[in-house]
Amino acid sequence: MPALPTAIVSDIRIHSRCSTVTSLRLLAIVMSCILPIFIATRLFHSLARPLI
Numbered sequence: 001m002p003a004l005p006t007a008i009v010s011d012i013r014i015h016s017r018c019s020t021v022t023s024l025r026l027l028a029i030v031m032s033c034i035l036p037i038f039i040a041t042r043l044f045h046s047l048a049r050p051l052i
Helices: 003-051
Strands: none
Touching: none
16 A cells, blocks of 8 residues: 555656656646637727727
8 A cells, every 4th residue: 555655756756757748738738728719709898998
């Protein structure tokens, strides 16, 4: 049982750089999905405010 956490820790240490790159890539994908929607909503509100 104590061997399992050490194996997981060593696995995490080995894959830490890969996981960092993967998380950054996922973050970039999420930002590229969210950011245009955020900008579009901001633009829509700023354009629709004078009409209302």
